[in-house]
Amino acid sequence: MSEISDRIRIHTGDITKLKVDAIVNAANSSLLGGGGVDGAIHRAAGPELLAECRTLNGCRTGDAKLTKGYRLPARYVIHTVGPVWQGGGKGEAELLASCYRRSLEIARDHSCQTIAFPAISTGVYRFPKDEATGIAVGTVNAFTQQNSVPESVIFCCFDEQTAKLYREAVAALGGARAV
Numbered sequence: 001m002s003e004i005s006d007r008i009r010i011h012t013g014d015i016t017k018l019k020v021d022a023i024v025n026a027a028n029s030s031l032l033g034g035g036g037v038d039g040a041i042h043r044a045a046g047p048e049l050l051a052e053c054r055t056l057n058g059c060r061t062g063d064a065k066l067t068k069g070y071r072l073p074a075r076y077v078i079h080t081v082g083p084v085w086q087g088g089g090k091g092e093a094e095l096l097a098s099c100y101r102r103s104l105e106i107a108r109d110h111s112c113q114t115i116a117f118p119a120i121s122t123g124v125y126r127f128p129k130d131e132a133t134g135i136a137v138g139t140v141n142a143f144t145q146q147n148s149v150p151e152s153v154i155f156c157c158f159d160e161q162t163a164k165l166y167r168e169a170v171a172a173l174g175g176a177r178a179v
Contacts, residue, residue, distance in 0.1 A: 010155050014156075015040075018116045020115060021107070021113055021115065022116070023074040023078070023156075024118060025041045026038060026082055026118050027059065029059055029060065031053040031065065033050060045072045045077065046070050046071040048070040048071075049068075049070050049077065052067045061083050062102070063098070064103045065079050080099040082125055083125065084126065085121065085126040092121075092127065093131070100136055100140055104139075104147070108149045116154040116156045122162070133162075136155065
């Protein structure tokens with residue numbers, strides 16, 4: 001098995017249930033909650049998460065910010081703002097890669113050994129799933145080749161169709177384990 005298979009895993013299920021050091025929230029720029037993954041994380045974490053997010057003054061697209069996990073099994077939530085798909089000519093790919101890179105940098109800087117990502121920007125932000133998956137896997141692979149922390153990265157997929165895309169993208173780089 002290659003290094004990628006030891007460090008990158010794919011899971012189908014609810015990211016709010018994962019017992020990891022950090023989960024990544026596909027947030028909007030206000031960081032004050034929304035729909036999809038963002039709303040689910042805010043509901044599961046409780047009102048303390050919203051209170052802390054109010055102190056962060058939002059977040060720029062492509063950047064990320066850290067909060068406590070509160071009622072989640074995860075110690076931390078790393079909130080990142082993915083790009084809205086506008087056809088691919090407005091720097092969307094670079095901004096999406098930046099979301100993953102910045103989240104991983106924050107996880108590393110806070111000694112998070114395990115981190116779980118949702119499929120950032122592929123819901124209401126309409127980023128094409130196959131392209132977003134390739135960007136996610138490539139960015140995470142490049143980061144893990146240069147950094148020993150986090151030790152384990154989980155792509156937490158909402159459904160089997162998305163998990164299949166991640167399995168294919170990871171397999172193209174050397175393999176992955178299902179969790």
